[in-house]
Amino acid sequence: MRSYETAVSRAHGRGSTKNGFSHWWRQRITSVLLVPLLAWLAGGLALQAGADLESARAWVAFPLNATLLIVALAVLFYHAALGVQVVIEDYVHLEGLKVASLMLLYLVCFALVVAGSLAVVRIALGG
Amino acid sequence: MQSSNRPLSPHLTIYRPQMTSLLSIAHRGSGVFLAVAAVLLVVWLTALAAGPQAFATVQGLLGSWLGLAVLAVITLALTYHFCNGIRHLVWDTGRALELPAVYRGGWLVIIGTPVLAAVIWGLGVLGYFGYLGGA
Numbered sequence: 001m002r003s004y005e006t007a008v009s010r011a012h013g014r015g016s017t018k019n020g021f022s023h024w025w026r027q028r029i030t031s032v033l034l035v036p037l038l039a040w041l042a043g044g045l046a047l048q049a050g051a052d053l054e055s056a057r058a059w060v061a062f063p064l065n066a067t068l069l070i071v072a073l074a075v076l077f078y079h080a081a082l083g084v085q086v087v088i089e090d091y092v093h094l095e096g097l098k099v100a101s102l103m104l105l106y107l108v109c110f111a112l113v114v115a116g117s118l119a120v121v122r123i124a125l126g127g
Numbered sequence: 128m129q130s131s132n133r134p135l136s137p138h139l140t141i142y143r144p145q146m147t148s149l150l151s152i153a154h155r156g157s158g159v160f161l162a163v164a165a166v167l168l169v170v171w172l173t174a175l176a177a178g179p180q181a182f183a184t185v186q187g188l189l190g191s192w193l194g195l196a197v198l199a200v201i202t203l204a205l206t207y208h209f210c211n212g213i214r215h216l217v218w219d220t221g222r223a224l225e226l227p228a229v230y231r232g233g234w235l236v237i238i239g240t241p242v243l244a245a246v247i248w249g250l251g252v253l254g255y256f257g258y259l260g261g262a
Binding site for chain 2 (some may be wrong): 020028031032034035038042043045046047048049050051053056057060065070073076077082083084087109112115116119120122126
């Protein structure tokens with residue numbers, strides 16, 4: 001495994017300046033995780049096309065699927081937040097608006113992970 | 128610092144579009160679009176948990192022509208971001224950074240995007256007719 005940091009910056013743990021390395025690295029980790037997760041999710045959801053309530057619930061409630069769905073939701077929305085964060089930092093230059101947008105972004109992404117996971121748990125326990 | 132009216136580079140309006148720049152812009156664009164589209168997944172799961180009425184409404188919307196068109200665009204955005212994301216991950220290992228390799232990877236992404244999307248929709252058709260057949 002190639003090291004992306006110098007020994008000193010690794011010791012400081014602050015990347016090139018503040019926390020750019022950490023952000024970049026998290027984006028990479030979530031990308032790698034999303035490759036198998038999204039291949040499974042896209043295929044699995046496509047197979048639910050036209051499914052009725054019972055069969056769709058049965059698919060979600062299957063323990064492996066329920067677990068992977070919650071993991072996928074968490075990784076996907078974290079990856080999305082990290083990505084949209086860069087776009088906001090690139091284009092929103094008013095400091096107050098930028099900070100507010102970033103807070104809203106992470107709040108919404110976190111809420112979506114909770115809402116999605118809650119739905120999965122309800123379906124998994126409701127059978 | 129005083130801001131001048133001097134032009135900034137690159138001049139996107141006169142800069143000749145290249146595959147490299149277009150794919151890069153499309154990666155960011157598809158990423159932001161997918162972040163919004165991911166809300167649909169939460170909506171679908173929430174409707175599924177809520178009950179028959181909510182689920183029928185969401186399935187009806189997704190199964191309408193407009194819904195299917197939106198799903199088709201989402202699928203293409205997803206397979207594009209997926210393929211180009213893997214291209215980025217390869218670059219991050221220090222590989223395929225020479226210009227010919229950059230273009231070769233770009234063409235792989237351009238071919239892989241519709242192919243993967245077709246595979247996903249093939250599974251969708253399979254699922255749809257599977258359920259119609261009572262499987």
